[in-house]
Amino acid sequence: MKASDINLSLGIQQQDQKALAFLYDKYGDVLYGIAHKIVHSEDLAQDIVQEAFIKIWKNGPNYDPKKGTIFTWALNITRNLAIDKTRSAAFKKRQHVLEIGTKIDNTTAFSVENRPEHIGLKSQVNELDPKYKEVIDLIYFRGYTQSEVKELLGIPLGTVKSRIRIGLRELRKVFSMYRVPILLIAANWTFFLG
Amino acid sequence: MNKENFLASGLLEQYALGITSNEENAVVENYLKQFPEIRTEFSAMRNALDQYAQQYAKQPPQVLRQRVIEAIENEADRKNDTNDPIIGNASGIQSQPSGWPRYLVYAATVFLAISLYLNKQKSDQLQDKLTDTQTLLVTCETDNEGLRSNQDIFAFVTSGHTQQVAIKGNSLAPGTNLMAYWNEEESRAMLNTIFLPEPPADKQYQIWADVEGEMISLGLLDQEEDNNPLADLAFINNAESLNITLEPLGGSEKPTVSLLVANGNIF
Structure with missing residues (x-):
């Protein structure tokens, strides 16, 4: 096999356009899916x-592998851009128009799955108690602060904090139970060319 | 906070979700640096979140890939263009056969450098002068104070209300001749002590006022401070005479009459 191992993070740091293309091929669907989940468009x-990709390319030299994987980093950039978008005036206006017809924000429902290997898992994640999932989704996908969650759900701040803790713990259990390939994480670090 | 308390605090989860403040980030990052167990815990958390995010994967339209790649290429081209803007401008717009604008730039740069250097020198000189002037001012103020003090003493000594009290030494201190200045109006007194002979090592001069037959101490005579010939002296009403005795170091409650060395009457 004529393949050369190249470190993905090194490629991103060096602003190698091939590394960006590889990142897109590998995680474009997740990044797109997350953006879609947040903005519903x-x-x-x-x-x-x-x-997000322009930002990843521009900030590549600042990427610090010690602080997390390329995937986490790219995901956070995309997530933050999407959340920022939902806060813009234009988005709010647009959302208002849409809301007349449909209720678009449903934090407990999953979007359509495209990855067959995750179908079994989906139902499992759905078993996560909605009260934990709700809090995590509001923070992770809507960019809410803890006090905003407290206001929205009308629960004490302490409860918000404990739901975050328990929610994340449950989430870890779900994934370890299903043994989602650890390779996914390892793969963040290397990619093949040629 | 120890490791267990930190893990129980929920701060790590909040950090993983990106909702911690800058101060909290610093705290968390400090724990991450210190404890490998916390690092393991954190990466498990983040992996869970990453995998959670992967549940939402959605196939984007085919055209998006090309759009993204072109956008990055454009961005890269733009960066290359702006990397050397001076050369770009100079060769494109300003290159003239004579090249005189370039020399103008050199000349201006040299001129600026010289000007900066001279400015710096001038500034240093001025700074030195300023320091000198400030020192002089301080000296002047000190001198002025001394002068004012002397004027005040002169006015006091020459005042019509000030009485001169000559204190003459007896056989124990022959030749001693001190002068005290006594002013009932201002309730103020001064004493010239420089003519007192050196007392024995274990003795000290003490001055007393005789008030209606009673000797009241006006204090010890400290000869250390002989810079100013005239020292302030405690004033007491109705004093009839001033008397100086030799007393043990630290002074006495009652005068040692046998060691009276000098006295003078206040009229």
Whole structure:
């Protein structure tokens, strides 16, 4: 096999455009899916992914592997851009128009799955107690602060904090139970060319 | 906070979700640096979140890949263009056969450098002068104070209300001749002590006022402070005479009459 191992993070740090293309091929669907999950629009989700990749390319030299994997980093950039978008005036106006017809924010429902290997898992994650999932989703996908969650759900701050803790613990259990390939994480570090 | 308390605090979860403040980030990062167990815990948490995010994967339209790649290429081109803006401008717009604008730039740069250097020198000189002037001012103020003090003493000594009290030494201190200045109006007194002979090592001069037959101490005479010939002396009403005795170091409650060395009457 004529393949050369190249470190993905090194490629990103050196602003290697091939590394960016590889990152897209590997995680484009997750990044797009997350953007879509947050903004509920295919057009906007595409804009966000494009913006995210430009940002990843520009900030590549600042990426610090010690602080997390490339995937986490790229995911956070995309997530933050999407959350920022939902806070813009234009988005709020648009959302208001959409809300007349449909209730678009449903934090407990999953979007359509495209990865067959995750179908079994989906039902399992859905078993996560909605009260934990709700809190985590509000923070992770809507960019809420703890006090905003407290206000929205009308529960004490201490409860918000404990739900975050328990929710994350439950989430870990779900994934370890299903043994989602640890390779996914390892793969963040290396990719093949040629 | 120890390791267990930290893990129980929920701060790590909040950090993983990106909702911690800058101060909290610093705290968490400090724990991460210190404890490998906390690092393991944290990466398990983050992996769970990453995997959670992967549940939402959605196939983007085919065109998006090309869009993204082109956008990055554009960005990279733009960066290359702006990397050397001076050369770009100079060769594109300003290159003239004579090249005189370039010399103008050199000349201006040299001029600026010289000007900066001279400015710096001038500034240093001024700074030195300023320091000198400030020192002089301080000296002047000190001198002035001394002068004012002397003027005040002169005015006091020459005042019509000030009485001169000559204190003459007896056989124990022959030739001693001190002068005290006594002013009932101002309730103020001064004493010239420089003419007192050196007392024995274990003795000290003490001065007393005779008030209606009673000797009241006006204090010890400290000869250390002989810079100013005139020292302030405690004033007491209705004093009839001033008397100096030799007393043990630290002074006495009652005068040692046998060691009276000098006295003078206040009229």
